[in-house]
Amino acid sequence: xxxxxxxxxxxxxxxxxxxxxxxxxxxxxxxxxxxxxxxxxxxxxxxxxxxxxxxxxxxxxxxxxxxxxxxxxxxxxxxxxxxxxxxxxxxxxxxxxxxxxxxxxxxxxxxxxxxxxxxxxxxxxxxxxxxxxxxxxxxxxxxxxxxxxxxxxxxxxxxxxxxxxxxxxxxxxxxxxxxxxxxxxxxxxxxxxxxxxxxxxxxxxxxxxxxxxxxxxxxxxxxxxxxxxxxxxxxxxxxxxxxxxxxxxxxxxx
Amino acid sequence: xxxxxxxxxxxxxxxxxxxxxxxxxxxxxxxxxxxxxxxxxxxxxxxxxxxxxxxxxxxxxxxxxxxxxxxxxxxxxxxxxxxxxxxxxxxxxxxxxxxxxxxxxxxxxxxxxxxxxxxxxxxxxxxxxxxxxxxxxxxxxxxxxxxxxxxxxxxxxxxxxxxxxxxxxxxxxxxxxxxxxxxxxxxxxxxxxxxxxxxxxxxxxxxxxxxxxxxxxxxxxxxxxxxxxxx
Amino acid sequence: xxxxxxxxxxxxxxxxxxxxxxxxxxxxxxxxxxxxxxxxxxxxxxxxxxxxxxxxxxxxxxxxxxxxxxxxxxxxxxxxxxxxxxxxxxxxxxxxxxxxxxxxxxxxxxxxxxxxxxxxxxxxxxxxxxxxxxxxxxxxxxxxxxxxxxxxxxxxxxxxxxxxxxxxxxxxxxxxxxxxxxxxxxxxxxxxxxxxxxxxxxxxxxxxxxxxxxxxxxxxxxxxxxxxxxxxxxxxxxxxxxxxxxxxxxxxxxxxxxxxxxxx
Numbered sequence: 001x002x003x004x005x006x007x008x009x010x011x012x013x014x015x016x017x018x019x020x021x022x023x024x025x026x027x028x029x030x031x032x033x034x035x036x037x038x039x040x041x042x043x044x045x046x047x048x049x050x051x052x053x054x055x056x057x058x059x060x061x062x063x064x065x066x067x068x069x070x071x072x073x074x075x076x077x078x079x080x081x082x083x084x085x086x087x088x089x090x091x092x093x094x095x096x097x098x099x100x101x102x103x104x105x106x107x108x109x110x111x112x113x114x115x116x117x118x119x120x121x122x123x124x125x126x127x128x129x130x131x132x133x134x135x136x137x138x139x140x141x142x143x144x145x146x147x148x149x150x151x152x153x154x155x156x157x158x159x160x161x162x163x164x165x166x167x168x169x170x171x172x173x174x175x176x177x178x179x180x181x182x183x184x185x186x187x188x189x190x191x192x193x194x195x196x197x198x199x200x201x202x203x204x205x206x207x208x209x210x211x212x213x214x215x216x217x218x219x220x221x222x223x224x225x226x227x228x229x230x231x232x233x234x235x236x237x238x239x240x241x242x243x244x245x246x247x248x249x250x251x252x253x254x
Numbered sequence: 255x256x257x258x259x260x261x262x263x264x265x266x267x268x269x270x271x272x273x274x275x276x277x278x279x280x281x282x283x284x285x286x287x288x289x290x291x292x293x294x295x296x297x298x299x300x301x302x303x304x305x306x307x308x309x310x311x312x313x314x315x316x317x318x319x320x321x322x323x324x325x326x327x328x329x330x331x332x333x334x335x336x337x338x339x340x341x342x343x344x345x346x347x348x349x350x351x352x353x354x355x356x357x358x359x360x361x362x363x364x365x366x367x368x369x370x371x372x373x374x375x376x377x378x379x380x381x382x383x384x385x386x387x388x389x390x391x392x393x394x395x396x397x398x399x400x401x402x403x404x405x406x407x408x409x410x411x412x413x414x415x416x417x418x419x420x421x422x423x424x425x426x427x428x429x430x431x432x433x434x435x436x437x438x439x440x441x442x443x444x445x446x447x448x449x450x451x452x453x454x455x456x457x458x459x460x461x462x463x464x465x466x467x468x469x470x471x472x473x474x475x476x477x478x479x480x481x482x483x484x485x
Numbered sequence: 486x487x488x489x490x491x492x493x494x495x496x497x498x499x500x501x502x503x504x505x506x507x508x509x510x511x512x513x514x515x516x517x518x519x520x521x522x523x524x525x526x527x528x529x530x531x532x533x534x535x536x537x538x539x540x541x542x543x544x545x546x547x548x549x550x551x552x553x554x555x556x557x558x559x560x561x562x563x564x565x566x567x568x569x570x571x572x573x574x575x576x577x578x579x580x581x582x583x584x585x586x587x588x589x590x591x592x593x594x595x596x597x598x599x600x601x602x603x604x605x606x607x608x609x610x611x612x613x614x615x616x617x618x619x620x621x622x623x624x625x626x627x628x629x630x631x632x633x634x635x636x637x638x639x640x641x642x643x644x645x646x647x648x649x650x651x652x653x654x655x656x657x658x659x660x661x662x663x664x665x666x667x668x669x670x671x672x673x674x675x676x677x678x679x680x681x682x683x684x685x686x687x688x689x690x691x692x693x694x695x696x697x698x699x700x701x702x703x704x705x706x707x708x709x710x711x712x713x714x715x716x717x718x719x720x721x722x723x724x725x726x727x728x729x730x731x732x733x734x735x736x737x738x739x740x741x742x743x744x745x746x747x748x749x
Contacts, residue, residue: 063384089390100385104403113399114389159385166389319655319701320694321662324673328694331686422555428666436558450569453561457554464553 012075014039014170014201015060020069022055022225029055030066031225037170037203042196044212044233045205047222048248053205056222057172060203061092074169090118093163097175099155101147107134107158108143111165119166126165133161137191153184157191164195171195173204207252209237221245262448263455266439273438274459280434281421284359288420289413291360292367293402299368300375310368317365322426329358330430351430363420370412374405411475418467422460435459487692489685500679504692507675510585511700514592514671515658521597522604522657527643529601530608531634544605551602556663559599563591564667585669592664600657607649611642644715651708658700672696 015037022030030052037043045053058064060071062078062085071078073088102110111130115121121129134140137157139150147155156176163171173192177185189211196202196215206212212219212233219236221229221244229236229245240246263270298310317325333354334346341347378401386396406413425436433441436456443452490501532544551559568576582590615638623633665674676693680686 058384061388063387086390086392089388092388094385094388096381096385096388098381100379100381102382102385102400102404104407105399113395114391117392117395117399118390163388316694316698319659320697321659321673323662323665324676324690324693324697327673327677327680328690331680331690418553422553425555425557426663428557436555436561440561449565453558453566457558457562460555460558461550461553465549468549468553 012039013037013072014041014074015203016070016072017056017060018070018072020056020059020066020071022052022059022064022066028225030059033069033225033227035220035227037201039169040199040201041217042202042215043204044216044219045203045222046207046212046219046248047228048251050224051222052225053222054174057094057174057203057205060172061089061094063094086118090166091168092170092172093166093168094172095156095159095163095174095176097179099147099152099159099179101155101159101162103147106144106146107139107150110147110158111162114162115165129165130161133164134158136164136194137161138187151184152180153187156180156184156188160188160191160195170201170203173202173206175205175207177206177208209252213237221248223248258451258454259448260451260455262446262451266442266446266452269442270435270438270455273433273435276432277421277424277434277436280355280359280424280427281417283356284363284420284424285417287360288363288367291364293371295364295368296371296375297397299372314365314368317362318369322362322423323429325362326355326358326426326429329361330354333357351427351432355427355430355432359420359424363416366416366420367413370409370416371405374409375401377408378404408478411471411478414467414471414474418464418471421467422464425460487688489683489688490679490692492683494679494682500683500689503670503675503679504672504696507670507672507693508696510589510664510669510671511658511661514589514596514661514664514669515654518593518596518600518657518661519654521593522600522653525598525601526604527608527639529605530612531639533605533609534612535630548602548605551599552606556595556599556660557666560592560595560663560667563595564588567591588664588667588669591667592661592669596657596660596664599660600653603656604650604653607646607653608642610649611646612638614645615641644717647708647712647715651705654704654708655701658704659697 013036015035017033017035020030020033021028033052033056035043035056045056047053055064059066059078060073062071065080066078074091076084076088078084078088101107102113105113108127108130111133112123112126115126115129116123131140131143134143137160139154139157139161142150142154142158147158150158160171160176176192177188180188185208189208192202192204192211193215202215204211204216216233218230219233220227221236221240221242223244229240229242231241236245237249240249295310295314299307301307330351334348337347337349338345382400382404383396386400391400424434427434428437428440431437439452439456443449490504491499494500494503529544529547532540533548535541554562568579570576571579580587619637619641620633623637628637661671662673664671665677670678672693676689679692680689683689
């Protein structure tokens with residue numbers, strides 16, 4: 001049953017996470033998480049490694065299955081049903097830390113495969129769409145190369161274009177810049193900023209605080225499987241309320 | 255030590271050539287069908303299909319533990335009986351040594367190829383599955399377009415090496431008195447008494463073909479290593 | 486079902502005695518062939534990695550020739566061709582060997598030399614998989630190339646390839662059956678002979694199959710024990726399964742490119 005939740009802004013929420021629990025054996029990776037993301041909202045998730053931030057966004061498109069609580073994405077609750085999961089995944093794009101491009105397909109083919117197989121659009125339409133989104137991430141001249149021929153930053157931009165080709169309503173980013181050499185971080189962040197300007201709903205796990213300041217509506221700080229603090233970026237960076245957030249910020253800024 | 259006379263080989267060439275063609279077609283059939291079956295066997299194990307996976311594992315372990323000659327003898331004996339049961343008559347259906355050899359090599363090689371592919375499947379990076387999931391690709395599309403192409407690519411040098419061994423192993427159909435390259439040479443040698451020239455020639459042909467194919471494997475391997483380094 | 490094996494055959498023995506005698510020849514061939522193969526394989530494998538051109542070309546030629554001719558053809562070369570191409574006196578001496586030896590000796594040479602070419606490739610892969618720093622450290626310590634190989638390289642490489650050698654052990658015992666083509670009455674040949682004498686094909690082949698399976702199990706267990714015995718304390722255990730030669734997880738596959746090849 002589609003479930004509608006109305007967020008504070010009065011619009012239906014894009015993502016609702018209620019009392020979500022995820023365990024690995026005895027270890028609780030997520031411990032009673034509540035989070036609501038409005039349409040068009042940009043959230044930056046941060047926290048020390050092992051805090052559960054990646055697990056949370058992986059649960060949102062069901063790459064990991066949550067053990068308790070509810071996750072509702074764009075009005076569809078993620079139960080075990082394959083149809084629900086797939087309809088959610090069509091609306092949610094994901095970008096991984098390690099790119100996960102398909103090495104045996106060209107850049108364009110990487111972008112064309114899912115729209116053709118899942119959305120059922122024609123090859124020529126898929127190629128047009130792929131090229132226009134590759135242009136958007138400023139990499140259209142590499143369309144017929146293979147991923148291994150590109151730099152890390154270029155590969156990650158391809159991964160973003162690949163996700164966008166499914167015309168998702170929501171984009172999830174799982175530490176998109178942490179596997180990159182420093183000089184390539186900027187080009188990927190610029191792409192993400194551009195996407196944010198276009199009004200995309202975004203949940204980003206990242207430690208790029210400049211990015212958070214520039215685009216985030218809210219920063220969500222997690223530690224040991226719980227949300228410890230939620231605030232507007234200015235408030236969070238200038239006056240973190242909790243000791244844990246303070247020591248985390250000290251570590252990443254030093 | 256008698257002097258060698260290789261003109262005898264030239265005279266015998268048409269017959270030897272037909273033998274070589276037999277060896278090559280047996281290799282090709284065993285490769286094609288063995289790969290298809292082997293992929294199925296590997297997927298059955300990979301997906302842990304209940305009941306079936308155990309049977310497949312047993313089959314593969316059994317085939318890999320006993321000599322090919324014994325497998326040939328088994329099939330020579332069993333295939334007519336099984337076919338008899340399948341046809342419903344219950345009486346053995348004699349299908350001849352050639353058909354037996356083809357069936358044996360196809361099923362036998364399937365076990366070997368399935369091991370290569372099974373391990374290749376395990377070697378595919380977890381991120382590939384996650385990215386496919388995130389793009390909402392179905393399990394079928396994920397395996398058809400993402401996973402299997404990568405497995406075949408990564409495993410291609412090993413698959414090719416295995417096929418070279420297969421080509422050499424087809425000479426064992428000698429025990430079924432078939433006329434493959436070696437069988438042809440052996441039959442001629444018994445007629446004309448020129449064992450030395452015949453067997454030396456056969457050895458050279460096998461050596462040339464297998465070495466050439468091994469060079470291809472080496473090139474493939476190098477190319478794969480380069481591609482991996484670029485990643 | 487196996488009752489027939491305990492009946493008496495035409496020669497006064499029981500059929501089970503035929504099988505056991507076949508097993509004896511199979512084991513003898515595999516055992517002695519293995520040591521020939523191991524000795525030559527290690528030397529040739531080292532030869533593939535040294536800088537000396539003569540050595541490395543000779544080693545390469547050895548591997549190419551012995552690996553690229555089918556075992557059965559090699560069997561025929563040793564059995565039929567060799568006595569004809571050596572000086573007459575020697576050829577006649579070979580031909581006059583008494584029956585089981587006339588087949589056993591060529592089969593032993595054939596399997597030993599063939600398997601050696603495969604072991605050589607494993608040894609080479611093992612040596613090439615070692616970190617470069619090992620050779621550099623050895624030369625920095627002033628070790629000569631013999632000492633470097635003898636005390637540093639080979640001991641490590643051999644440990645590394647124990648799992649892939651398991652498949653070579655399996656390979657040589659399975660290949661012993663090829664000796665039946667030159668008349669050695671090993672296990673498979675005896676099974677066929679029993680089948681022809683009794684028409685109990687299922688029993689005869691079944692018994693042989695079970696024996697081969699037991700041998701595979703013993704070989705596998707023995708190699709597991711060896712692997713455990715020679716493992717360097719503190720290193721992770723090499724994965725030893727029956728299909729070990731294929732184990733791809735971990736760095737194994739990249740390190741040992743030849744290791745995934747399968748022997749029959």
